[in-house]
Amino acid sequence: MPELPEVETIRCSLLENIGAVIKDIEFRRTDIIKVQDYKPALLLGQHIRDIRRRGKYLILDLEPGYTLVVHLGMSGRFYMQDEDAQISAPHVHMIIYLDNGYKLIYMDARRFGGVRFMTDPEKIFCHMGPEPLSEEFTDSYLREVCRNRKAAIKTLLLNQNLIAGIGNIYADEALFAARIRPGRPAGSLRPAEIKRLRQAVVKVLQASIAQRGTTFRDFRDGYNKSGEFQQLLQVYGKTDCCCNICGQTLKKDIIGGRSTHYCEHCQK
Incomplete structure (x- = not known):
């Protein structure tokens, strides 16, 4: 399972997409959606304002009140690829097309992970302990x-x-x-x-x-x-x-x- 360093590495890799606008979202499986506080189509035209991490969760902050939370489970990947590049990997379940020439790809062979379209992600984070790389971990x-x-x-x-x-x-x-x-x-x-x-x-x-x-x-x-x-x-x-x-x-x-x-x- 991807742990803190792996999710943090993904977060840092994707930071160049902050400011990009979501053009389209394609689902190849909808059972990866674990929480749906709003329809994913509402993200079209929204900017990625920030990319954060909490524990093993990756968080994409969009317009106020709209957040996409990704958990990679045991075998998931979340990575960027040129928009025109062919997707050859199996088990791709969600593709987010951006206006900067990239697409974000979520794949998960074992499907223990998932995505959450949330208005208040603190609902799942409030019970978690401190980050071990934070000043709270003393x-x-x-x-x-x-x-x-x-x-x-x-x-x-x-x-x-x-x-x-x-x-x-x-x-x-x-x-x-x-x-x-x-x-x-x-x-x-x-x-x-x-x-x-x-x-x-x-x-x-x-x-x-x-x-x-x-x-x-x-x-x-x-x-x-x-x-x-x-x-x-x-x-x-x-x-x-x-x-x-x-x-x-x-x-x-x-x-x-x-x-x-x-x-x-x-x-x-």
């Missing part, structure tokens, strides 16, 4: 979130109501960077460990954004190009591989229903 906030919790620290990191945007990849990578075992009860973390974890979360997310995200198979940025952070992963997906720090074989467990990779020796 040591004291993370310490309070962890206090007295018996749930595994990895489960806590994945809880979008507590921290927005972290998924399986970056939870594993941040916990490895912080040398904290993912199955530990969150309430057992000491203040120094919490500080180390917060710093690791920020560092790992920023590093992935700098590499334009992680691509295994599906993810592409707003130019339909692969990311490169997969080349720098330390533990995620590395079943039976050796730890780059100590050389011991990495472990794989299931925590909170999610596959989890870690080093039993380096992470305590």
